[in-house]
Amino acid sequence: MKRRLSPAQSRALALLLLLLVISAAVAAVALPTRLLHQRYDSYLEDYTDRLKRYRRVAALRPAIEKEIKAVEARAGRQYYLKGASPASSAAELQGLVTRIIETHNGKINSSQALPAKTDGKTAGPARATISVQMNASIIPLLLILHTLETTQPYLFVDQLAVRATQGRAYKPVAGVQPEYVVQLRVYGFALAEGGKP
Numbered sequence: 001m002k003r004r005l006s007p008a009q010s011r012a013l014a015l016l017l018l019l020l021v022i023s024a025a026v027a028a029v030a031l032p033t034r035l036l037h038q039r040y041d042s043y044l045e046d047y048t049d050r051l052k053r054y055r056r057v058a059a060l061r062p063a064i065e066k067e068i069k070a071v072e073a074r075a076g077r078q079y080y081l082k083g084a085s086p087a088s089s090a091a092e093l094q095g096l097v098t099r100i101i102e103t104h105n106g107k108i109n110s111s112q113a114l115p116a117k118t119d120g121k122t123a124g125p126a127r128a129t130i131s132v133q134m135n136a137s138i139i140p141l142l143l144i145l146h147t148l149e150t151t152q153p154y155l156f157v158d159q160l161a162v163r164a165t166q167g168r169a170y171k172p173v174a175g176v177q178p179e180y181v182v183q184l185r186v187y188g189f190a191l192a193e194g195g196k197p
Contacts, residue, residue, distance in 0.1 A: 079154045081128055081190035086116035089128035089190035096155065097132055097148065097186050104143040106136035106182075114185070125189035129158075132184055135165075137177035148186060158185040 005013065083089030090113035101108055114129040136144060141162070148155050161183045164170075170178065 081153050081188045083190050093128050093188050094130050100147045104140045106134045106144055109133040125191050129187040134182050135179045137179050155186050155188045160184045
């Protein structure tokens with residue numbers, strides 16, 4: 001059974017369908033446009049926030065440069081050996097170590113400068129190393145090691161070996177400290193001419 005619509009109902013239905021098609025077309029265009037605008041707004045907000053942070057960091061540049069100049073002015077070269085060549089750096093290192101050992105009542109048996117190691121890859125400071133064999137009792141040995149590692153220019157103790165000179169049957173005598181044979185390597189760094197620390 002077919003139902004006939006009156007002309008007024010037919011017009012109303014046509015108008016309703018037209019409104020439905022128009023609203024669907026508007027929704028098909030407006031919804032993606034709105035989502036894109038939200039996405040662009042979030043990107044814009046994120047980039048604006050980043051720009052503000054970058055500007056704050058850029059505003060710190062003069063203060064950072066001032067601090068860098070202050071650090072450079074503190075004479076960073078004082079922590080390095082003064083020798084211009086590996087040989088002169090090793091000689092300076094030998095003199096420093098000898099003076100420290102003799103100041104604290106140690107006896108040097110031998111001291112030898114080792115060849116400088118350069119890998120050629122980096123243009124950093126050159127490493128000067130010496131090998132020292134000495135005799136010292138325990139208290140002077142502690143003072144020597146402490147002085148070596150706290151002096152300026154900075155020196156580093158490497159490969160330390162301490163051997164007793166007494167046998168197993170040794171009986172300590174009151175007031176007499178036993179001596180030990182100490183073998184160690186000491187190294188320091190030297191800047192090349194015109195090098196920056």
